[in-house]
Amino acid sequence: MTQSLRFLDFSPHFNTPGFTAGFSVKNFSKNNTDDRTALAEALHLSPSKLVIPKQTHSNHVSMCTNIGRVDDTDGIISDKAAYVLSIQVADCIPLFFLEADTGRFGLIHAGWRGVQKGIIEKSVTFFKPNRVTCLLGPSIQFCCFEIGPEVASLFPKAAQKKGEGDRSFLNLQEAVIRQLSESGVPENQIISDGTCTKCNPEKFHSYRRNGSKAGRHIAIAGWR
Numbered sequence: 001m002t003q004s005l006r007f008l009d010f011s012p013h014f015n016t017p018g019f020t021a022g023f024s025v026k027n028f029s030k031n032n033t034d035d036r037t038a039l040a041e042a043l044h045l046s047p048s049k050l051v052i053p054k055q056t057h058s059n060h061v062s063m064c065t066n067i068g069r070v071d072d073t074d075g076i077i078s079d080k081a082a083y084v085l086s087i088q089v090a091d092c093i094p095l096f097f098l099e100a101d102t103g104r105f106g107l108i109h110a111g112w113r114g115v116q117k118g119i120i121e122k123s124v125t126f127f128k129p130n131r132v133t134c135l136l137g138p139s140i141q142f143c144c145f146e147i148g149p150e151v152a153s154l155f156p157k158a159a160q161k162k163g164e165g166d167r168s169f170l171n172l173q174e175a176v177i178r179q180l181s182e183s184g185v186p187e188n189q190i191i192s193d194g195t196c197t198k199c200n201p202e203k204f205h206s207y208r209r210n211g212s213k214a215g216r217h218i219a220i221a222g223w224r
C-alpha cells in the first residue's frame, strides 16, 4: 500500500540543518486551524509556537511578538526558534525567506494585491538581501492567471501575455522574482517551485478553479 502524499517538504531547498519549510497538499487540508497543528506536527515543529496571521491582502509585514493570532498581516518574520510561522493560500504565492547565518526567517502571503502594494520589497528590508534564500511555493502560474485590464495596468508588460479580447495572463512569479532581484536578492538564491495550483486539481486547491468554496493550503516554516 502506498501512502498518499500529504504535504510537500521544501526544507532541502534551504540546505540548512534544522530549518523546516512545508506545504499541505489537497488531501491534507480541511481549511481550519487544526490543519496548522497537524502540519506542524508532521514536520516535527512545535504547534505550541504557531503564529497565525489574519491575512487581508495587505502589504503589512511584522516581526512576531506573540504566539497565536496576528491581526491584519500578510507577512511575518521571526528570529530563530522562537516561533513557528504559518499562512494559508489558495492560488496566491506562499513565499518563504531564510537568512541562514542569523536564523532569521519569514513567510509571506503574496497575491497580486499585496505584490502591487509592495509587500515583496517591504519583506526584504527585514533581511540582509544578499544573505537570504527565497522560495516561491505552488501557486497559480502564467498558464492560468487570467486578469482584466485594470489589474494588467498595475504590472509590467514583460510579466504578461495577451489573452482573449481585453484579457491578459499575468506571470506573478516573474513579477515577484524581479522585485526580489531589484531589492538585492541574488537570482541564484531565489527558488520557484513552478507548480500551478489551478492546473493540478488532484493535488491542489484553487480559488480560480473552485471559487470561494475552494479549500486552503497551509504553509509553515520554523526551526526544529
Ligand SMILES: [Zn+2]
Binding pocket: 140, 141, 142, 143, 144, 196, 197, 198, 199
Ligand atoms: Zn495553470
